[in-house]
Amino acid sequence: MPIHSFPTTRFTAATAPGGLPLLGHAPALLRRPFDFVAGLAAHGDLVRLRLGPLDAYVACHPELVRRLLDEDHAHDGGGPAPDSAPEAPGDGLAACPATAHRRRQRMLQPAFHRARLPGYAAMTAEEIAGTTAPWRDGDVIDVPAAMYRLTTAVTARCLFAGHDRAGALPGQASMDAIVRGAGRRVMMPLPGAGRLPTPGNRRYRRARQDLREVTGRLIADYRADGTDHHDLLSVLLGAVDEDGQGLSDAEIHDQVVTFLLAGTETTAATLSWAWTLLAANPAVRERLHAELDTVLDGRPARHDDLPALPLTARIVSETLRLYPPVWLLSRTLTADTRLGGHRVPAGATVLVSPYLLHRRADVFPCPGRFDPDRWLTTARPAAGTYAPFGLGARSCLGDTFGTTEAVLAIATIAARWTITPTPGRPVRPVRGLSLSPRPFTATLTRR
Structure with missing residues (x-):
């Protein structure tokens, strides 16, 4: 079997301490995943974990991460439990094998061409304004739920602009069941555990079936309409590969589900974290309000405003650094490979954590501090150091769409409202597919 090598002379390797008999490091990863993963860099550049009967290797050094993800000939998508139940996106762009991924990525790139962004931004601005219109001064809202409703409306509009979207999508409970169920499967240390008849697994399967039925109806409606x-x-239905072949209904369904999950959960999490960070840093919030008062004067933000909102954009970048929605990526090696000069066998899982990378003090000084101005001098971070939407061939096609949506939402909302989280209960992340905060409330104050 061939040995693929990523040349290096300086990487160190170690096994993480504290593994338990039989279970290894799975309990620590499940109980306190963020602290556990962020602390692995202190042990080496390539750190071996034992997850039940499986081994996984965490790439902790940015240069090692860059070479691993950019040179993708020796690995494929995968996870710690490759024979567990399928993920929510099924065979979508986020989870399909490398051979299918290249074809589908080329077919789907036109959906996120820069020329389409102004149109998406216009839809986004309308949905933001409509979703926040019922807000009243003094209202107390569940912030993650409100941001989720907002991003669901935006994503549904951009996905299905030609459909009456009211009631077309599953409810939030179903979407939550899918996101949390998929998150458990990504981190599941024991093969087959996703098929156990637990309440969570049953909710997950029911929600996936509901979503499949909804998207199936929408695809059928669009094919019948032909507009x-x-x-x-519409882009998915019209996409063709170099041989003139289009996507099947099953492939389109999987891409719709992937876009729907990515477009709602990740951006909602980013917006929720942003409000907590701004509330904890009033000096930054005052500067944000000053920028918005100058540029917007109370009106909703538009795509044309983006160049005039540099602080708003830096706030989004810094929020994504501290709380990257895609906080853990997995790859399965398809051949015996040398990572940083250390042999890793074919079939092994390699994990990459943007959460870990973004908290390296040698890359981001005072990494735990919310400092949007660090992006004044770090506009283009070195490859492998900043990866809120992944890296390499599998980085998110919709990253610019997502950041544009977040900038427009923060600008439009902060121009009119101050969001103050209810004191007394720290906002903590929830373990799952994305790095989302636990539900928390906040008071709306009209500016």
């Missing part, structure tokens, strides 16, 4: 609605579903 280009200039939305994402």
Whole structure:
């Protein structure tokens, strides 16, 4: 079997301490995943974990991460439990094998071409304004739930602009069941555990079936209509590869589910974290308000405003650094490989954590501090150091769409409202597919 090598002379390797008999490091990863993963860099550049009967290797050094993800000939998508139940996106762009991924990525790139962004931004601005219109001064809201409703409306509009979207999508409880169920499967240390008849697994399977039925109806409606609605579903239906072959209904379904999950959960989490960070840093919030008062004067933000909102954009970048929505990535090696000069066998899982990378003090001084101005001098961070949407061939196609949506949402909302989290209960992350905060409330104050 061939040995693939990523040349290096300086990487160190170690086994993480504290593994338990039989279970290894799985309990620590499940109980306190963020602290556990962030602390691995102190042990080496390539750190071996034992997850039940499986081994996994965490790439902790940015240069090692860059070479691993950019030179993707020796690995494929995968996870600690490759024979567990399928993930929510099924065979979507986020989870399909490398051979299928290259074809589908080329077919789907036109959906996120820069020329389409102004149109998506216009839809986004309308949905933000409509979703926040019922807010009243003094209201107390569940912030993650409110941001989730907002991003669901935006994503549904950009996916299905030609459809009456009211009631077309599953409810938040179903979407939560999918996101949390998929998160458990990504981190599941024991093969087959996703098929056990637990309440969580049953909710997950029911929610996946509901979502499949909804997207199936929408695909059928669009095929029958035959009109280009200039939305994402129209692009999927019209996409063809170099041989002139289009996507099957099953492939389109999987891409729709991938876009729907990525477009709602990740951006909602980013917005929720942003409000907590701004509330804890009033000096930054005052500067944000000054920028928005100058540029917007109370009106909703538009795509044309983006160049005039540099602080707002830096706030999004810094929020994504501290709380990257895609906080843990996994790859399965397809051949015996040398990572940083250390042999890792074919079939092994290699994990990459943007959460860990973003908290390296040698890359980001005072990494725990919320400092949007660090991006004044770090506009283009070195490859492998900043990866809120992944890296390499599998980085998110919709990253610019997501950041644009977040900037427009923060600008439009902060221009009119101050969001103050209820004191007394720290906002903590929830273990799952994305780095989302636990539910928390906040008071709205009209500016």
